[in-house]
Amino acid sequence: METKAQVLYDFTAEPGNNELSVREGETITITNQSIGGGWVEAKNSRGEVGLVPEDYIEVNQAQPFTSGGNAAPIDLSFFDSHMPAQASTAQVDVAQPETPVTPVSPGFSSTSPDETSNGNDPWAVFDNNASGGFSNNWAAQPEGTETGKNSSNAWHSGGHGHPQAYQGPGAEDDEWDEEWDDVKSSGGYAESEAGEGGAITRGGAHGSSMKIALNKFPGFSKSGPELYLLSKQPAKGNKLPVYSGDVGPVWAYPDYQLDCVVADPKKGSKMYGLKSYIEYQVTPTTTNKPVNHRYKHFDWLYERLLDKFGSAIPIPCLPDKQVTGRFEEEFIKMRMERLQGWMTRMCRHPVISSSEVFQLFLSYKDEKDWKTGKRKAEKDETVGVMIFSTIEPEGLPDMEIIEVEQKCEQFNRFSRAMDDGVKDLLTIGNEHWKRCTGPLPKEYQRIGKAFQNLSSVFTSSGYEGEATLTDALTSAGKTYEEIAQMVAEQPKKDLHFLMETNNEYKGLLGCFPDTIGVHKAAIEKVKEADKLVAAGKITPSEKVGMSKRASTMSYALQAEMNHFHSNRIYDYNRVMQQYLEQQVKFYEMIAEKLRLAHSQFTTM
């Protein structure tokens, strides 16, 4: 199907950038909407093809953009832009020659435009398959495949936000070829999966995915939380205590709140300058000693954290990998800002910030230390659901399964509702952004021009004393032109941060279906325990153990939710204050400018 779009604003192509000049009001045909980075490929009526910024066009409503997982009639393409090309390239390092990559399974991964209405909505599995359906879906995945790796579930793409004209396309991406550099040393999946005998990867966060390591459990089930529920191994690794706090179960919070500064991006190069990359300086507040990291190191960290903690703690995606473009500096600045946001969030989490892998990332001593630490982290066996084996509720009574289920349902309901609310705000914010940077300042500018134009007509009257009016009128006109400029620039000063925070939360909430799904599956298994005992598949004491472990899982979930709530209250409080403060300044400045313009008219 051809997708037609209407051009909203004039856009002039920059030579040599494969761009297409378009005029306001023109109708163009989208030839490729998977370009990413805020660009689409389009063809004009003369048959010329080139790139056009997404936010300069409006797609015909009857033929919506492929916008993942959101059925809202508003164009969400800016928030849900797919980057399949990148996503697949980004994962090249984990392709295993001995395990063929099977086609995308309909169960979990697809880029269908209306994921909310089918099984691809991450939340939908809880609607349609409330009792057991989830694990069935899961079990349907062929063992050891990499399903979902190559697909992008745009529904919780945490990265690409409101339209940023500076996110341009480029002929090549300096990050991707770099991914090949140390495939050997970092081939994390290949090593660990081979060791564990099986892994299911679910299409989750924007092209990356949550991976839950599995064992072949003889005669019972090949997948899911049973690995932990019926595990006989002693827990490995540091204990993660859960305490009873004022607000309920809480993680153990450190006395000193870790933080770090991501700064000073520098261009480095390899292979006699043929390949270049950006290195960021990361300085933890603990050591105050900076370490350098490239984006792919952040990505490595993300994969490790997801691997290790993803079942218990939603790990938000990294900011989207972007194709670099003509505004490289702004792109780097934007990425840095988002990496800072991601790191701050990780630092704030008591479990993540105190983990060995995170500490390694923040404070490795030298290259050797880093390489050794990397290998160790990649060999960590306490991953997937096994993280729960390290969790120790302190002084908290075992919970009944019914209560476990109620808590889980409550969190599920809340995170779904918040997800809707956040997306709603993002949609509206995006529209407001477009208005504030597009038609509104254009209108103020035209008002300003009209005043100035009238003033110059008046000047031509030749009537004496005309200047008493025309000077003031010209000045009023210029004031409205200044206001136009202010209006256009304001979103960067306030709406930007509101959008960024909500975008971060959208990404975070997008991880909840996966995390909650692990709990749901465990609850289902515990509820089946009687049948399993009757069938002689588990012993009665194993049944008791399962129930106790489900209780432990629930305390972990409650601690995590309480952590989430406390952070959420802090974050929204802060961002709303910032937003309103800037808005006040904005309106006060307009009023002041107009007051000045007013004072120039003669009182008669």
Added chain:
Amino acid sequence: METKAQVLYDFTAEPGNNELSVREGETITITNQSIGGGWVEAKNSRGEVGLVPEDYIEVNQAQPFTSGGNAAPIDLSFFDSHMPAQASTAQVDVAQPETPVTPVSPGFSSTSPDETSNGNDPWAVFDNNASGGFSNNWAAQPEGTETGKNSSNAWHSGGHGHPQAYQGPGAEDDEWDEEWDDVKSSGGYAESEAGEGGAITRGGAHGSSMKIALNKFPGFSKSGPELYLLSKQPAKGNKLPVYSGDVGPVWAYPDYQLDCVVADPKKGSKMYGLKSYIEYQVTPTTTNKPVNHRYKHFDWLYERLLDKFGSAIPIPCLPDKQVTGRFEEEFIKMRMERLQGWMTRMCRHPVISSSEVFQLFLSYKDEKDWKTGKRKAEKDETVGVMIFSTIEPEGLPDMEIIEVEQKCEQFNRFSRAMDDGVKDLLTIGNEHWKRCTGPLPKEYQRIGKAFQNLSSVFTSSGYEGEATLTDALTSAGKTYEEIAQMVAEQPKKDLHFLMETNNEYKGLLGCFPDTIGVHKAAIEKVKEADKLVAAGKITPSEKVGMSKRASTMSYALQAEMNHFHSNRIYDYNRVMQQYLEQQVKFYEMIAEKLRLAHSQFTTM
């Protein structure tokens, strides 16, 4: 051709009003766009037909609204709405059985949608027929016909302004049937035209027209300023002196500036209540004694002033005759406001305000006095170009024809340029009005709702201390809803007056082509004088007289332009001050509201 339109906002029909309910996003077909009063008749996809407010829809750009005399791509239908039905009905009282109404002449009257690009642009005659073409166009009119009476030249429709939802349609108009009441007594045209033997009426101000009384001038020409240039009659009526002032030639200004108050509209009825009308109380500041007048009396006054002074002084049109609708009160208020504006402008004019007919209108003693005065005014013979015979330049030297022509050209250029500027401002103002009352407050409301919605999701978390955030967030949401309301209501407080003033000037400037045309025609005649002398059609002394009279006409024009400039400077100064003052208040109030909303968040 079918005209399709897109519905911008939901509109719910009021029962019994012949209205059509439409939904945002719906496509409808315009079946009649000549309804007027801000309404069009449209058909929906189910074939239902009814009235829809013009400002709730957007006509497909490829098929523009019939918008008189403005080629701008923006829908100006609100400013240029045609009311042919009313215009023709309004003039019923002047239809003469003995003088057949001929079809509309292409020369001066048409409702073609692009009048600016053809001969119907009142300015166009100066472009295309710079030397003599104007009088040719004039002469082409059959003598004694009523061309233009039944057409409306929307180009300078001075009335209907920016979208006012309250200007609704009605089943019948209480004004029109009243027009029949005293056809016998007020049949002004029939009487005077019969007496003078000929009249040419040009399509001019919105369905009304300027009428210049003519004599059959034996063996020379039947039309135009020759009547005055070669007149041998002594001047009748009060003298109108022109003095040399600081700014050049000026009218004689009275010591006391007349003004009046139009107020207290009252519904009256006739024929046992079958026919009703609105009577306004007009109180001149001189006598402070109120007199009552219906709209049709104002219209009578307008016709008299146009008749008597139109060749020398641009007489702005009365506010458009409106069909009454369901918001009758607001309509009456709006008409009153515009009648007040018109009366104030007339009072401010030294020539008009001191004229007998204007004084009669403002301060007649009783019904008998009024009737007698009316009859006298209708019999006034010093009308059309003959008004120049009463003008007496005091202590001003005769001007050469070349200088006369230069002055005329200068005023022509100025008024054309100002006309463009004013229309430009109106177009932009109209768009701004639509945005401020349509999409913008809708967006603020949605932002407000999104905040409140998120707040109520947060409240559902069950997390302790949630209220510290949610109370403030709800309050911020409500603040944005209040801002939405403020934004939507603001145009009535500031833009309204800016639009009204510019609308008034648009109407006034629309009369300039007619007035300047008289001067142009006179100049052409004077330039032909040598040939006429050679051909023996006039004597050499008549030629000298013509030149002197053209000089007198020029002084009148200069005095009038100086009056115009001085009023313009005053009016724009005042309206800009008012506009900016209200804008300052508006932005300050928003800032104040946001400051309050900000203060409710907890500082962390």
